[in-house]
Amino acid sequence: MAAWQVISGGVTAPKGYRASGIVAGMKPSGLPDLALIVSDVEAIAAGVFTTSYVRAACVDYCRQRLEAKAAARAILCNSGQANAGTGSQGWDDAIASAQAVAQALGCEADAVLLASTGVIGQRIKMEQLQAGVPKVVAQLSETGSDQAASAIMTTDLVPKVCALETQVGDRPVRMGGIAKGSGMIHPNMATMLSFITCDATVSPHIWQEMLGRAVDKSFNQITVDGDTSTNDCVIALANGQSRTPAITAMNAEAETLEAMLTEVCMILAKAIVRDGEGATCLVEVTVSGASSDEAARKIARTIAGSSLVKSAIFGRDPNWGRIAAAAGRAGVPFSQDDLRISLGDTLLLDYGQPLPFDRAAASAYLTAAAESSDPDANTVQINVGVGSGTGHGVAWGCDLSYDYVKINAEYTT
Template identity: 75%
Template sequence: MADWQEITGGVTAPKGYRAAGITAGLKPSGLPDLALIVSDVEAIAAGVFTTSQVRAACVDYCRQHLQSKAIARAILCNAGQANAATGSQGVLDAQESAELLAKELNITPELILLASTGVIGQRMKMDALRGGIPKLVAALSETGSDTAAGAIITTDLVPKSIALETTIGERSVRIGGIAKGSGMIHPNMATMLAFVTCDAAVSPHLWQEMLSRAADRSFNSITVDGDTSTNDSLIALANGESRTPAITEMGAEAEKLEAMLTAVCQHLAKAIARDGEGATCLVEVQVTGAHDELSARQIAKTIAGSSLVKSAIFGRDPNWGRIAAAAGRADVPFEQENLQIKLGDFLLFENGQPQPFDRAAASAYLKQAAAGAYLKEDTVLISVSVGNGHGSGKAWGCDLSYDYVKINAEYTT
């Protein structure tokens, strides 16, 4: 049983945070497109970013700032233009946005982190940004998480938000998060933006280590379409406003905090996979019996990312051969006779042999998951065992529908 409870409030649930989201005129649609999260005090900052060689200006900006000093007060995110592959002018635009916000907040630009999402190759609309930042700061609120969550999305159908609370040192500690992502989603990192706030006091190196591990078990374990992006950013702030003793090394309290951080990230990651472009259901792949956790996750991610598996799920076809084939090409050694595959409660393959099962009932299970889209009942569970090892891991994805092609065929036209 989890040692925490879900609460409302998103990124403003932890003490000492305000947030806002407004329409600044960055998106052609006229929908909200500029978001801000601010800590009342300086916060320890950590980040995990895209591994792409083609990166947005905001990614390089954040990396440089976090490497020199892992402290921040604010996260500014624009939606509509990715400001990626925009050359030196894109870098100047990013720097100017930080300077404009710093002036409005009366802090130094070094305390601001940046994120962008939208069409690659398009610079931010600076005139709209210049006019929007004063309005954005004026809109900051201790209950502004939902408006911020709504202002960072692009092709998402729903905003993603979560907040959890636990007790450390007899004091309440909270972690909140918001995220966006729907297409171009694949591990390493997945194409997404996620912002996490925490009111515990944690040392910089430990907070970064916790976030990196949480990312591997969440955002780096989801896939929608096998594509990654230029702007992926996971940024987490910890401002110490809960007034708990500082956590500086691994131990019971650190493990408790990291477990809650991982739970927040996994909730947001699954919400992204569930909201995959054109998707009708969430797919969870659980792998056990591997040599170690990394091997298990690699098999799980390969299965979740298989276009053939995803297409079969959309067609409500319990074709276990595609699952077996994906597991076999994951570049993880295992003996075929140790392979077991289950779809929900249906045993499809065991000890290297096909098993008799009710194909119509298994197909109905897949149909039921699709009928529950955007609800907790929408999950298709694929369970795979590859041996007697202690390694286990999970990955999340979605089915592949006709609508995915339509959405992305018309993305800029």
């Protein structure tokens, strides 16, 4: 039984948070495009960011702010323009954005963190953003999480929101999150943003370490198309408003909190892949028997990210040879005589030996997953064994459809 329960409220479920999302006029579509999350008090802040050498101004801005002080009051996110590849003007726009929020909230500019998403090479429409900041501040609400989740979307079809509650000591602790992402999704990280709020009291270094491990097991284990972007970030705030004892070292309470943080990240990560551009199903790849968990995760990521595997799943073709080939090129040593592959309940390869199987039934399994509206039934399960080691890892991907090319061919037009 899980040590937490699912609750409603997203990023405003924990105590002491408000959020909002508005139409500021930065998106040509006229959809919501400016989101704000605010803690009533200064919160401990942690962040994990893209590993790309081409980064948006907001990524460098947040890194600098968090290195100087691991605390924040607010997160502002605009959608429509990525503000990446925009040179010194993009940096100036980031500084001006933080200053506008600080003035409206009555806090210091270094208490404001930033995120942007949209077309690379386009500066933020600063006139619209600066006019929108007072409005997004005025609409802050303890029930504003859904509005914020909608305002950070670009090609997403649905918002990604979750919240959980657990007990630390004898008091409830809540954690909520929102995310965006649909394409340019690949480990390290992807075109994804996620903002997580929590009302526990945690030491800065513990919170950062927890977030790093949670991201490695979730957002760094998803792939849609093999592309990593310029703006990716996961920012997590912990404001202490649950009034629970401070977590200053890894103990039982810390493990409970980290498990819940990892679960929030996994829920949001899988929601991103499920909403992959043109996707018809989620693909979950589980690898066991590796020499270490990281080795297993690497094999799983390689299989989930294989264009040939993804194309076969879209074509409802149980072509296990593509799975075997992807596992073999992951850069993790194993004996092919130990390789086992299952698709759903159907064992296709057993200790390196191909098995006869009902191809029509296996294809029907893939078809049923693609056509199901149930999140559990909409998932294709691929299980791979590579030996007798204790390493275990999971990665998530989606199929690769014709619509993926159409969506991305028309993205800036």
